[in-house]
Amino acid sequence: MKKILLTGGMGFFCSRFYEKYKNEYQILALGKQELDVTNKDKVFNIFSDFKPDYVIHAAAIASTDFCNKNPHIARKINVEGSVNVAEVSNKVGAKLLFISTEQVFNGNTELGPYKEDDTPIPNTVYGQNKLEAEELLKEIIEELWILRFSWLFGMAERNMGMASNILWDTITSLIKGEKIYASPNEFRGMTYVYDMIDNIVKVFDIPYGTYHIGSTNDMSRYDVVKHILIELGLENRVEEILINDEEKYKDNPRDLRLNTDKISKYGIVFPTTKEAISNCLREYRMR
Template sequence: MKKVLLTGGNGFFCTRFASHYKDKYEILSLGKKELDVTDEKQVLDTIMKFNPDYVIHAAAIAVTDYCNEHPDIAYKINVKGSLNIAKACKEVNAKLVFISSEQVFNGNIESGPYDEFHKPVPNTVYGQNKLEAENLLKEIIEELWIVRFTWLFDLPERGLNINANIMWNTVKSILKGEKIKAPVNEYRGMTYAKEVVEVFDKIFEIPYGTYHLGSKNDLSRYEVVKLIFEEMGLSERIDELLFKDSEKYKENPRDIRLNTDKLKQYGIEFKDTNEGIKQCITDYKLNL
């Protein structure tokens, strides 16, 4: 049985990965309490002791505002921590999957979708950290997959972590009767996390390199939220709870969609965002 070590083991993606593959791989899932990625010696000792075949490095500070307000802490974890992981992987001949983000394109003024050859222009500390780490890791280890995620969505499941996402944010607001103001000038890929997890181990079989992963999406954020209402059978509540935000991103529309055709060549593809939303609602039996 192949061994997989996960950093950021208590996170949204890794808890789902560990649950799904628990019978296929020997998995060591480490949260920040078990592994301080900024401690080079601890990282090396931990990875040498487990001797994994693959390391999926998902540990990061991903909260944009926090990173902007605490750039030194963000850099220490997001960049230096990633370098420590890569150096340890090289020592034990482990293959590394580095989880990056669509946020590397957050400062691009031209519209997406962006492919892997498009020059990223990050304008946040988090996006800058991710792009710098990507480039530095390539200098350390050749057995490297850089996987830039779109925005993942899902609903809470017992024993699995949940992050803020388009589906859970919307459902929570509906349950509380809260008004939702959604931008009409924001476009981004939004991908059902379950789909991502179910095919993720195929990454281990493709050539090393940089890949964009997730769903294609032609809907604005407002249109996606509206779709959730409709698919849940709550169309009559749209006028009551959902409002168009026409001012946000009015001058500079936000479009950080990713072109995922490169992964499609290797049989890794996903439903479009609208189909993923429908599938998620069906899976959780939220069709009222």
């Protein structure tokens, strides 16, 4: 049985990954309490004892606001911590899968979808951290996959990590009776977390390199929220609930969509965001 070590093991993605594959792989899922990635000696000791075949490095501070306000802390974890994980993975002979982000394109002015060889221009500390880590890791370890994720979504589940996402945030606003503001000038891929989990182990069988991965999406954020409301049976209340925030990104549309043609050639394909939202709600018997 192959061994997988997960950093950020208690998070939104990794906690669900563990439950999905705990009987197919020997998995060590470590949260920040168990593994401080900035402590290289501790990283080495844990990796040496477990001897993973694969390391999925998901540990990061992903809050844009926190990173912008605390750049030194963010870089220590997001960059220096990633370097430690890469160096130790290389020493123990583990293959490394590094989870990066669409946010590396947050400062680009041309419209997406972006290909892997397009020049990223991050304008947030988090995006800058991830891009810097990508470049450093490529110099440290050859057995490396860099996956730039699109925004993950999913439902809250018992004893699972959670993160802000388009579907659950919409449902939460409905529960609270709040209006929902969404821009027609924002475009990004949004991927059902379980679609990502189903596909990510397939990456172990493709060549090393940088890949864009996740669902494609041609709908604006406004249209995505509208689709969610309609799928929930609230089509007659869309105008009451959903506010078309036309001013946001009016002068500079935000487009973080990723072109996933490269990874699709290896049979790693996803439903569109629209299809994935419908599938998720169907799974939870909400449509």
